[in-house]
Amino acid sequence: MNSVPIYEIEEQDISSRDVLSLPEYRIANRPFFMFGNTITTGAVIVPYIQDPIALAASTTICSGLVVLPSLEMDSIEICTVPAVRVQYNNRTLINEFLNTIGQNLLDQIIDLIQSNSLRQGWPLSYIDIEYLEDIEIEDWHYVLLNLIFDTTFEHAEIILCQCYELLDELSETLNPEAQEILQQRLYLNAGTIL
Amino acid sequence: MPELYYESINPEDYLQLAKSLSSQDDGVAKRTAADRAYYAVFLSGRELLSEKGYLTPLNSERDHEKVVNKLQEAKLLGSYGSQMLRLRLARNQVTYNLNKLYRQPSGHSRSLNWMIDAAEKLLERIKALPENNTS
Numbered sequence: 001m002n003s004v005p006i007y008e009i010e011e012q013d014i015s016s017r018d019v020l021s022l023p024e025y026r027i028a029n030r031p032f033f034m035f036g037n038t039i040t041t042g043a044v045i046v047p048y049i050q051d052p053i054a055l056a057a058s059t060t061i062c063s064g065l066v067v068l069p070s071l072e073m074d075s076i077e078i079c080t081v082p083a084v085r086v087q088y089n090n091r092t093l094i095n096e097f098l099n100t101i102g103q104n105l106l107d108q109i110i111d112l113i114q115s116n117s118l119r120q121g122w123p124l125s126y127i128d129i130e131y132l133e134d135i136e137i138e139d140w141h142y143v144l145l146n147l148i149f150d151t152t153f154e155h156a157e158i159i160l161c162q163c164y165e166l167l168d169e170l171s172e173t174l175n176p177e178a179q180e181i182l183q184q185r186l187y188l189n190a191g192t193i194l
Numbered sequence: 195m196p197e198l199y200y201e202s203i204n205p206e207d208y209l210q211l212a213k214s215l216s217s218q219d220d221g222v223a224k225r226t227a228a229d230r231a232y233y234a235v236f237l238s239g240r241e242l243l244s245e246k247g248y249l250t251p252l253n254s255e256r257d258h259e260k261v262v263n264k265l266q267e268a269k270l271l272g273s274y275g276s277q278m279l280r281l282r283l284a285r286n287q288v289t290y291n292l293n294k295l296y297r298q299p300s301g302h303s304r305s306l307n308w309m310i311d312a313a314e315k316l317l318e319r320i321k322a323l324p325e326n327n328t329s
Contacts, residue, residue: 128300130300148300167272167273171268182266184263188276189302192297193299
């Protein structure tokens with residue numbers, strides 16, 4: 001069986017790539033696996049795959065390997081892709097506001113969005129999480145997850161609605177306390193870098 | 195008979211006013227339209243949620259928070275209720291930030307078209323909610 005030599009992939013220079021160009025690394029419709037904050041994609045390198053594949057070696061968010069056992073070893077290559085970057089605006093306040101249950105829930109939501117982004121090929125550039133106090137209403141605080149897409153605003157809105165559905169499915173699996181946090185403290189928002 | 199200052203209103207009419215104002219090529223009209231779009235869905239939503247037995251309004255500023263949180267409940271709009279907060283955040287920008295407002299990645303400003311559309315869709319969904327028989 002034909003295979004692509006590893007060295008051809010490793011020779012690609014990714015050192016100058018900005019993290020905002022992460023969609024370049026995405027391998028559509030490939031199986032993925034998650035280890036904590038890491039998403040690992042097993043990429044099958046066979047002649048019919050036309051897309052260039054880059055090995056993105058991020059020391060902070062990328063680790064772990066997956067072997068697809070049903071395939072011959074000379075036909076597969078393992079590559080990892082970085083999870084979508086997450087940035088926090090005032091993380092201390094976010095953690096205090098959400099408490100331990102809320103923090104775990106936030107991590108779950110981020111994992112859910114990252115994994116679906118990878119699986120469905122969303123043009124998600126990064127996630128910006130901010131803690132806000134309402135400008136008019138005293139003591140009304142909330143955490144906003146801004147999903148920043150590299151696409152049109154209209155397309156981002158469509159994906160946001162898909163995320164709403166994912167959160168609703170997640171909500172059904174939560175205990176009442178976590179559900180309450182999801183309903184009263186966490187909100188999704190979409191933006192674009194275009 | 196005391197002097198009548200204001201007639202009673204149907205808050206949904208604010209949405210019609212917003213649409214009407216949106217066609218004007220005037221920053222003040224557009225901002226007023228954006229503000230009214232939010233209030234159309236907030237006030238109508240509050241009244242509808244109250245009529246359907248989901249919410250007991252305080253008739254104060256705290257109702258903004260109550261409506262937003264109530265809509266996010268699973269048996270109401272679920273996560274789609276985030277749209278209400280997004281609408282509010284956009285309205286807060288329009289109302290309190292007098293500078294030019296641009297679209298920014300994590301910014302809260304939204305176009306007037308988006309605000310009117312979001313208000314309409316939210317209102318549609320709130321109207322479609324069944325009566326609350328569990329309380």
